[in-house]
Amino acid sequence: MARTSKLDLLQGTLDLLILRTLQTEPRHGWAISERIQQISRDVLQVNQGSLYPALHRLERQGWIKAETGISELGRRARFYRLTPAGRKQLEIETGDWARLAGAIGRVLEEA
């Protein structure tokens, strides 16, 4: 099933992406996965087997909070919302990521 054009996510980056997609508004699991795929122009494929455990992990860490809402098809669904702690965590991780990406970029260009 592997498609070469689509990249698997690095360990840990999925958490960052989830937090980022939730920054604007609460979403349910499917919407998060669609959003990541859409924004990355189908480069990043989210594996559901990782997505849902990651959501539950983030919830246990208190960075996101689940609440009941209604899905597009009119069914009860679990929407995840960023908590203040999650917002802080997102800032930290975004900063870390930027520094890492910058560093790798510089190495690739200059070394």
Added chain:
Amino acid sequence: MTWRDLLHHRQAEENLAEEVEVHIELQTSKHLAAGLDPKEARCRARLEFGGIESTKENCREQRAGHLLENFFQDFQFAIRGMRREPALALAALVTLAICIGANTTIFSVVNTVLLRPLPYPEPDRLYWLSERMGKTQTDISLGADYYTLREQNRIFEDIAAWDGQVLNWAGREKAEQVIATQVTPSFFKVLGTRPLLGRSLLPDEQGPKAPAVVILNYGFWRSRLGSDPEAVGKAITLDGLPLTIVGVMPQGFDYPKGGQIWRPLDMDEASQRPIMTTRPMRLVSILARLKGGVDARQLDAEMARLRQAIYRQYPKGFVVSGFLNGMTLAATPLARRITGDLRPALLVLSGAVALVLLIASANLASLLLARAITRRRELAVRLALGSARGRIVRQVLTESLVLALPGGLAGTLAAFVSVAALNASKPFVLRNYPPITFDTFTLSFSLVLTLLTGLLFGLAPAWTAAGVGIQEALKTSGYAQTSGRRAVRLRRVLVIAELGLSLMLLIGVGLLGRSFVKLANVPLGFVPDNLLTLRFNLTGSRYAKAENQLQFYDDVLERIRRLPAVAQAAVATDLPLTGDHAYRGSTFQPAGRPPLPLAQQPMTAVAFVSRDFFRTLGIPLKTGRTFSRQDSIATPDNIVVNEAFAKQVFGNEDPVGKRILTSGGPPSGWTIVGVVGSIRANSLGVEPIPLVYHCNCQGGNPALTRMALFVKTTGDPTSMVRLIEDQIHSVDRNEPLTDVSTMDDRLTAALATPRFHLLLIGSFATVALLLAAIGVFGVVAYVVTQRTREIGIRMALGAGVAHVLRLILGESLGWVLVATIVGLGGAWALTRYLKSMLYGVTPLDSTTFILMPIVLAIAGLAASLAPVAKATRVDPARALREE
């Protein structure tokens, strides 16, 4: 948090299911919008999602407390499984109840007797000091050593000496003997215990001129003085002397065991360390308390130095004669010294009972393996649905724990009941020990043992469960399956282990059994029937002279003989089978032979008896004559010797008329007038040693205070006790009688300990063999079922019953053979620990080592019979049709 999560378990599960469904629904609608038909859209959405169950499981693992949740799930599952298979649950319950019960009971005894610290402060600093000499390393401590040790000591806080004695007390209602301990004032300081009332001994309260003071133990103070709070300062008359009570020790202070009072030791340095070429042989016991922070190496070095100091004090003659060869100075931990005699037996029993538990575990493991083979498919399905292997292993282990728990609880209860029964019946071996307690330590031992056992017998099925191959298990259903083969191989190994361990126990019980039979059939050398025995204690001024003692014995014997139903009566210094050593020993040499240095002269035990002693005990006369009316104070030189003496000293010569010389004896020596048969004078297991008999009628010995009385009756001797006592009290109203017992009872008591060991180990071995046989039965039956088809083919091709028999029996005999090798090896390595419990049998006794494997083979064959019979009845036509 965890508990709330558990309460919200159902809610969380619903949320999770809903979440997954919503996702797939949305994905389906996306595909629908893209123009797929509904069926394909849904199918696609599901495929894209991946393993639903494994995703769910991964989500659950993110929850707080999921481990506990898993455990509860496994626990419930296990209980449901047990309900489905009550036979397995019952088997586990019964075997474990027996095995854990037995282990816990033995442990409670070990805990009470061996592990419990002595009731003194910092008991691990208490040591018992002794010189050890010669090949046997017999322990002795001399009064002189005490002074030398005190003078040279650098590592002990304090050192004390003590010596036991028996005193007579007129008593409140009836005269009785009191066990007294003479101690140095340092005694109480070494043990670190303060008196309950009054004081202990003052530093100058020692030596022959010490004041007449006494300290009582708690039990004596309570039962004899009615816990009188004003006891201190009052007097108590012992051996006719008034002693002032200066203190009462608290409850639990009971060193040496059985001692009732303590009084100053009548020993002083001047008498024990004379400036002469002799060394007084006053025997005492020496106790010491080590200073804090002294380690074992320092102790060893210091003991070596102190040994030198003691060695130097022996006169040259001792060194030259080789008397001091191999002498060491030993410091034995006091706790070890106190429990010394029970220790090896308890360790052997613990080992034996642990073996039984191992066998039971192997058996349960084998049963679980049989189940694991049939459950392979269930496990494979769970694996295919996304269950992790680790999770499955955890579940299998949880199941075996759940299986072990009821048995463990029942076993703990059984142990509690057994301990109560032990305390109520007080078997002979435990008579000198405090009641066995069942404390929290024992309880935790039982619990931990249960859990360990559960894990142990769960390991085998867990291991095979980990090896289940999904595809294979789902495709095939047969014996050929890998994990199935693994399980069957493992079951064979377990059965062999069971048989091997059983053989070790069988050999142990065989050795004990043979040794018991030998001990029970030991020729006593005397007739124990209808023989009543007791001990006198003639002390005090009334019996200070030898003729007064002789008069007392004569009068008593005269009166008792006149009683109806009394055939004979006699007194003697030695009371056989009590473990008492012969009255005293002496070196000697036959007259007319070249003189030997003292240390090389042979030793003989010496006993004093009344004229009728040999007739009363039925000891046969070999040659010459025994004592008679012609022996009196006028003929002090006549002696009778036993056969062991005659054989060792004179070989085949006739000893009658020969003379022997002893230092301090008559210059012309003692004349042997007769030889009598040897008897087991000390204890059953000790071979007769050379023994010289003097007659108390020859007088001249003031030390015959503790003679024993022997009365041969024509009827039941126990009915005569009252009458005999009356006769004795008509001679001396204040004479206390102790140790009243028939010789038959003494014989029973002497055999009680080996019988107890034999009974215990015998029942362990029986349970072990039974379990192993059940194990063999189970595996043979399984093999027969698995091979029904093969047997059918063979029979169809013309194989007869004999062939089938060979096929299956060959297999179980093969196990017995391997197990025999393993078991013999184990027994060869371990039976040496039985040595102290054996009599007349070596730990590697070949008869036992040959006989017991045969017993094992018979048990193995018997267990295989039923399933093998089934194999021979296989109907080829049906066997081939099935499957």
